[in-house]
Amino acid sequence: MTTFENAASETRVSWWQQTFALLAKDLKAELRTKVAISAVGVFTFASLLLLGLATAVLKEVPTIKLLGLSYPATLDQLLGKQQPAWDSPSKLGMLWVLFCFAAFAGLAHSFVHEEETNTVTALRLSMSAGAVYTGKLLFNLIVLLVIMLVVTPVYIAMTGMKIGSPFVFLAVMLSGGVCLAATATIIAALAAKAQGTGALYGALGLPLLLVFLLLLMNAAGTVYVENAPTLRIVKDVGGLFSFGVLIISMSAMLFHFVWEE
Amino acid sequence: MHASELETTEYGGASDNRMNSSAQPDLSIRLEQVGHRFGTRKVFSGIDLEVAAGQVCTVTGPNGSGKSTLLRIVAGLLAPSEGTVSVKANGQVRSADARRDFLGYVSPDLTLYKELSAAENLQFFGRLRGITLTRDDLIERLTQVGLRGRGRDLVGTYSSGMRQRLKYAFALLANPPILLLDEPTANLDVSGIAIVETIVAAQKSRAGGGLTIIATNEPRELEWGDMTVRVDAEA
Amino acid sequence: MGLLMGLMIYGAFFYAGGALGFNASGDIARIVFFHVPCAILSSVCYAVGAWFAVVYLFKKYPRRKALEIDAKSGIAMELGFLFCTLGTITGSIFAGMQWNSYWNWDPREISIVIMLLLYASYLVLRAALAGKPEQRAKLAAVYALVALVPAQYLIWAITRIVPSTMHPKNPLFEKESLSLSYKIVLYSSFLAFTLLYMWLSQLRFRAYKVRTRLEGKRG
Numbered sequence: 001m002t003t004f005e006n007a008a009s010e011t012r013v014s015w016w017q018q019t020f021a022l023l024a025k026d027l028k029a030e031l032r033t034k035v036a037i038s039a040v041g042v043f044t045f046a047s048l049l050l051l052g053l054a055t056a057v058l059k060e061v062p063t064i065k066l067l068g069l070s071y072p073a074t075l076d077q078l079l080g081k082q083q084p085a086w087d088s089p090s091k092l093g094m095l096w097v098l099f100c101f102a103a104f105a106g107l108a109h110s111f112v113h114e115e116e117t118n119t120v121t122a123l124r125l126s127m128s129a130g131a132v133y134t135g136k137l138l139f140n141l142i143v144l145l146v147i148m149l150v151v152t153p154v155y156i157a158m159t160g161m162k163i164g165s166p167f168v169f170l171a172v173m174l175s176g177g178v179c180l181a182a183t184a185t186i187i188a189a190l191a192a193k194a195q196g197t198g199a200l201y202g203a204l205g206l207p208l209l210l211v212f213l214l215l216l217m218n219a220a221g222t223v224y225v226e227n228a229p230t231l232r233i234v235k236d237v238g239g240l241f242s243f244g245v246l247i248i249s250m251s252a253m254l255f256h257f258v259w260e261e
Numbered sequence: 262m263h264a265s266e267l268e269t270t271e272y273g274g275a276s277d278n279r280m281n282s283s284a285q286p287d288l289s290i291r292l293e294q295v296g297h298r299f300g301t302r303k304v305f306s307g308i309d310l311e312v313a314a315g316q317v318c319t320v321t322g323p324n325g326s327g328k329s330t331l332l333r334i335v336a337g338l339l340a341p342s343e344g345t346v347s348v349k350a351n352g353q354v355r356s357a358d359a360r361r362d363f364l365g366y367v368s369p370d371l372t373l374y375k376e377l378s379a380a381e382n383l384q385f386f387g388r389l390r391g392i393t394l395t396r397d398d399l400i401e402r403l404t405q406v407g408l409r410g411r412g413r414d415l416v417g418t419y420s421s422g423m424r425q426r427l428k429y430a431f432a433l434l435a436n437p438p439i440l441l442l443d444e445p446t447a448n449l450d451v452s453g454i455a456i457v458e459t460i461v462a463a464q465k466s467r468a469g470g471g472l473t474i475i476a477t478n479e480p481r482e483l484e485w486g487d488m489t490v491r492v493d494a495e496a
Numbered sequence: 497m498g499l500l501m502g503l504m505i506y507g508a509f510f511y512a513g514g515a516l517g518f519n520a521s522g523d524i525a526r527i528v529f530f531h532v533p534c535a536i537l538s539s540v541c542y543a544v545g546a547w548f549a550v551v552y553l554f555k556k557y558p559r560r561k562a563l564e565i566d567a568k569s570g571i572a573m574e575l576g577f578l579f580c581t582l583g584t585i586t587g588s589i590f591a592g593m594q595w596n597s598y599w600n601w602d603p604r605e606i607s608i609v610i611m612l613l614l615y616a617s618y619l620v621l622r623a624a625l626a627g628k629p630e631q632r633a634k635l636a637a638v639y640a641l642v643a644l645v646p647a648q649y650l651i652w653a654i655t656r657i658v659p660s661t662m663h664p665k666n667p668l669f670e671k672e673s674l675s676l677s678y679k680i681v682l683y684s685s686f687l688a689f690t691l692l693y694m695w696l697s698q699l700r701f702r703a704y705k706v707r708t709r710l711e712g713k714r715g
Contacts, residue, residue, distance in 0.1 A: 013391035021388040029376045118372040122431065124338060125361050126389040186642055190621075194635055200624055204639065207614040211646035214606070214654060239653065246645045254638045257553055260357075261339050300629060301711065342559060 015134075018127045022135030026110060027142070035113070040106030040147050047098050048151065052158050055086065091161040092220040093213070095152070096176060100209050102147060107140045107184040108201050111192035124259070133185070133255040137248070140188075141181040148177055164223040171237045172219050179216075179244035183208045186251040189258050208247070215240045287352035288314040288438050288472055290335060295344030297330055304330055305492050306343065312488070314438075315470025317461060319486030321478055326492045328476035329368065332443050335474060336366050350438060360439075362390070365432030367425075368443035375417035379408060379427050382416060383434065390435045406430045407456055421448040429460060440464050440473040445482060454481075461485050529682060531590060533689035534583035535608065539651050541576030541693070542615075545569045546644050549637035559630075563708075564701075566633035570622060571700045573640065575693055577615035584608050607650040614643050614650075 030036055114120050123132060152173070155161065163169045183205060191201040219236040222228050289312065296306030304327035312318045320328050333339040334346060337357030348355050350363035373382045380399050387394045394402070403412050406426040416424065425448045432440065440461070446454045464471035475482055483489065548569035552562060587608060592598040599605065621639055625632035 013389065017391070018389050021385060025374070025377070025381075025385045028381070029374065033376050117375065118370060119374055121338065121366075121368070121371050122373055122386065125336070125364075125366055126386050128358065190635055190639055190642075193631070194621065194624055196624055200620070203620045204617050207610055207617050208643065208646050210610045210613065211649050211654075214610075215649065243645065243649065247642065250642050250645055254553070254641055257634055257638050300627070 015131050018131035019134040026139045036106045036109040040102045043105040044102040088162045089220045093217050103184045108188040110136045111188040115192045129256040129259040137185045168223045175241040182247040289349045291347040293345050295341045297342045317473040317486045320476040320490045322492035364439035365437040366441045367428045367432045380412035443476045529685040531586035534579045538576045538580035541572050545572035549640040552637045567704045580612045607654045
């Protein structure tokens, strides 16, 4: 028979070790099958194309800058006609709407796949619920960040969105990524357990996403204000980031109930 | 409304292992008045059972009577609607989460990752338990379940019999003192069945005595048991 | 019976409200007697629902009692949905009369609509799990608690973060700006709505108990 030593010992494996093991496994499987990235990527690029077509007519409103003041540059402006507000904050908001839909197209995969192929039992026997949550959260975050990294430059090229102050821009993008990944992860866990379709996933996530987008738009405004006071930046970006932190905290506390029977 | 019957049946002259002096007092499973229902449908109730180290207990009953459910409850995967389950390992009673470190579970509803190879699966689940498997370890474990040379193939390409064998490799990763087997020889050929029989025998005779619970209706498997619990379906 | 009395008081004040509202800033302000209690009550309902969710998840009760607690949570959320709807409608009516447009994308308006969606999503989740009571209870409780985070932002943060809102600042809390008759009607309408809520939830809970007893007999 086997000559292994009795490995079932008192010391349990550290939580981080389990988290990273799960993350590594998910990344390896993902690189092999490319399901999540494809779903998110295809959806995002299709939406980008659509957006590009739809907004081709909306151009940044030209103005003439003289002595620090802006003057109307077109006849419509002189006549005081209303211009469509397709400025950089709006573009940033639109980009994030895109990301929201993309996230909800692809980030459910991590949990739904486990439920559908019934590998949940094997995982439950081998690792703690908390480590499962963290591992899945990190996986979703990485997928989302990769997509953001690829799509944002393309979007900027397509729409001419400005970056504003780079540091604040980066802070907003990263905070937004964390919030979105956190929301998508816990809702995916809930919807997968409810054996729900994509429709249920969308329905459950929508209110959370709306609040997230409100906070994001507020923070996006700060990105484009020149010489914005630091306090305001901290308040707005911090507000956005705090949303993500709170979602993660609540999810971490409650995930155990979702995962176990 | 119907309770189970506990019979201590002696098969093949096996002695009552409770008198075995090397049996560990700190390894046991006890069920008291355990019952379960799904929604309003009662599956079973009033199950009393005590299994000690070095024993093999078989659970039998008609289809749908809840044998698999009972095993899931013992494994800590499901909380029973009524009654208490005490699993004592290494001298301490373990909670549902903690006892999974000490048991190996094989069941038809257990599935491993199809997009990974057998070796990758074992390495992953080993890492989760803090076990690093070298190449030699992997070869040895796969040989034990008769999958030598198939370690690099994706589990998705495996036949059902091969997957069943891999489940044993999974269950035995941490050399657990408790084995819970639901339909142990499902999908297995003659050599596979022999492997399972070897595993069960080895579990029984290991140092200190291991503990095995088998849910089955196969007469051949029922012979392996020192005691039998019958779970009857609710009327 | 005591709650039926509450309902009668409520009815009585309906009429009194109309009459006494004269002293407020125009007849339009009378809608405040309905709008404000509804809006506040909807948040209170969420708090009640969340409380029962916490109790369900963290305290171990036998199955029947646990499902009753879940039922109470679900009922609170349903009524929250009801009051939120009423609050949205009354708010919209007020906006229409005051500023001549029924919808303005004002932060307060947005936040109450998102709140409404939140309730709706909760009810959708419950509906999706109709056949599995324990799982429904557990997942609904988790959702209610996770969604507590955006709910808090909606109730407290949005109007502070987004600076401009047309929503009146809170003249109700400044003692001087309210005349006595206005106050009487306002406070009693708070009371009346609260009693209404309690009466409705008792009714629904009784209906739940009857239904489960019937199902038990049939099953």
